[in-house]
Amino acid sequence: MKHETANSQHLKVFTTVVETGSFSRAATQLDCTQSVVSYTIASLESYLGVSLFERTRRRPVLTQVGRAILAEARNIEMKMLDLRARTSEFKLGVETELSVVVDVMFPSAHLTDVLVRFARSFPNVALNIRIEALGGVLQMILDKSCEIGVSGVIHPWPDTVEVAILGSAELVPVASPRHPLANVTGTVSMSELRNHTQLVLSDRCAITKNQDFGVYATHTWRIADLTTKHDLLRTGFGWGTMPRDKVSKDLETGALVILNLGSMRSISYALHMVTRIEEAHGPAADWLAKELAIPE
Incomplete structure (x- = not known):
């Protein structure tokens, strides 16, 4: 023995x-x-x-x-x-480590729920989570920094990735109740929107360089951090779109209000699962890809 x-x-x-x-x-x-x-x-x-x-x-x-x-x-x-x-x-082929990058617009409560259940299902898998905006998600998939990505729409998608729809996040145009646009009677016109600074989420990724997503104003501030954008909106400076789940408390308390933009009062932001075509995934990655689907 x-x-x-x-x-x-x-x-x-x-x-x-x-x-x-x-x-x-x-x-x-x-x-x-x-x-x-x-x-x-x-x-x-x-x-x-x-x-x-x-x-x-x-x-x-x-x-x-x-x-x-x-x-x-x-x-x-x-x-x-x-x-x-x-x-x-x-x-059984379970990964020892898994790296995931998620679009900043992804619903926070759903992401947290999935991650908690992942920890219970795969307690021995080390999980690395990154939060990126716009092309930053795709870039981390292409450069092999992450195996799984959750991204907004990219035009066009590279031939080297596989893309599957996960669902969508709801974005709403908001501003402080002190902002002039919040006090417009009736629907805010496009000309009125253009006259006020729009806070726009941007990234430093070359993939989406010079691309605009939902930009309507002639004067913009481009901010790479959603938290900073949120803080500026609450001060009364500028207006911009935000994920509804991330401003729900502000809407309840009146710290922010939804602008009446008519058909643009609510915007659907499509989210996709993005992986490299040649990438072989194990049970943990497959589980995560399935569970990240956003309930309707």
Whole structure:
């Protein structure tokens, strides 16, 4: 018998004796004879050079050293169980690590829910999450920084990626109630929109360089961070579109209001699953790709 395997077996017998409170009950639980249990404990004591149980008692009572070693033995057992679980996952092809990039417009509550369930389903997979805007998602797929991407529409899609629709996020045009556009009676006209600074989400990606998405005003501020855009809107400077879920509390409290732009009062922002065609995915990636689909 190999030395490492014997140590693992020794610790299992030791903890079982402690848990059952009896050599005979430990033998029954381990499906072996009491003599095997006694021999294994004696071998472990000999190997460690200490006494684990007091020999003057009828029932097995741990010595002081035995109590100290028990905690370590249980810790090693837990690590062995975790190692076996990981080994089983590896045999099934489960990834050890997965990198995902998600469009900043993706509904936050749904993303959080999926990630929590992913952690439960794949506790041993290290997950790297990136949040990007516009072409930044596609860029990270193309340069192989991430295996899975959730992106808005890109025209045209490169031939090297596979694209599948996930659903859409709702964007709404908002401004502070102090902003002049918030106080327009009736529908805000396009000419009125053009006269006020629009805050536009942008990125530094070459893929979407010089491309505009939903820009109507002649004067714009381009901001690469959605949080900064949100903060500026709340101050009363400029107007712009935001994911409804990210401004829902502001709409409830009146910190922001939805501008009446007629047919543009609500905008559907299509989101797609993007992967490299040549990329082979394991069970964790397949699970994530399926669960990220946005409920209607």
